[in-house]
Amino acid sequence: MPSLDDLKKRIKSVKSTQKITKAMKMVAAAKLRKAQESAERGRPYSKKMQNIILNLTKSINDPQNAPKLLVGTGEDKKYLCVVLTADRGLCGGFNSNICKLAKTNFRKILDEGKELNIITVGSKGYDQIKREYGKYVSKKFSFKDKKHISFNEADEVGKEIISLFNQNKFDKCILFYNNFKNVITQIPQAQQIIPAETKNLKENDAKNFSYEFEPEEDEILEDLLPKNISTQVFKALLENAASEQGSRMTAMDNATRNAGDLVDKLTIDYNRSRQASITKELIEIISGAESL
């Protein structure tokens, strides 16, 4: 049985931890609103961009001569995986969920005897991946000092991806990030960006346009495709930022509640042992009086 003093100290320390988690939750909640807004506002752009690309893909008559960024190199040997995570911890399973999904994919790629190349965005992802797959990581980004994620950061990552592609370093590129659904659910996702994925074509399957291009089709594609890559990265970053705050908020809420439970339990223990010592003292006094 711990002494009364020990219990008192523990209660105090749990209480101050609770204060910290509570403050973190509030901060996360405030940041979440902003991040969620920008994630939601960013969705139409990336979706429409994707749609244009998909429409373009369908209207290409001559797949052999189409830009490789759009249709892929036609091979399936080298993979580039871009793992987008947060720069900070204490946000529940957020980082681990992405890494878990990424690692499953890494294993699959390696098991099939294919080449693997990894880019990490966010320091937490790199920390988790480096132990097992450190030698595959070719570049790591971290936007820790940036308060706000803007398109420029995404463009930086996008340009790196494209320059690697032009050096023929990979055939397929997959993005790993958390899709923000709501505050408590974030779904880790693997999105293939090179070549553009054409399987989610449901809604515009029926209409098949033959577009007029001005200037020429090649010129448009040449400009549009790199832009699309950056846009998709940007979308992933925004979704991630919102997911991170949501995840942190839930985690900190749980921690606060947990700390509350712990304080209750410890207080009961404290009161009980205080009562025990009082009773003990009473017994001592009474039995002392009796023996007289």
Place this chain on the structure above:
Amino acid sequence: MSDKFIVEIISPDKSILKSEATEVTIPSYEGQMGILKDHIPIITFLRPGFILIKNQDEKKYYVEEGTVEFSNNNLLILTSTVKDLNKFDKVSIANFLEAVEKKLEDRNLTDKEQYIESYKKDALKEINQ
């Protein structure tokens, strides 16, 4: 039958405008382009200039670049550099113009860059008047 179609302007961080229009003029890469209802599907780029949207009233936006898609009577303008002319103050225009002029003096510009920058200059001068 109304002669209106839907025009949307979207930038990476938000939707700027979604409304009906009878006619939209865009500064396409190869020249000004007017779009009316039932235009054929088209994909094109923008150079610096003004987007003019006509409905009952007229709206004017300044853009530097962007991608335009028209299909099914939906005009979609994706751009990261769009500014509502009413909210564009004189000081920032002047600063902008100065930067562009400085860039134009650079001899190492490619033809394409020069083309774009000079249009930027013209457009900025026009609003500054």
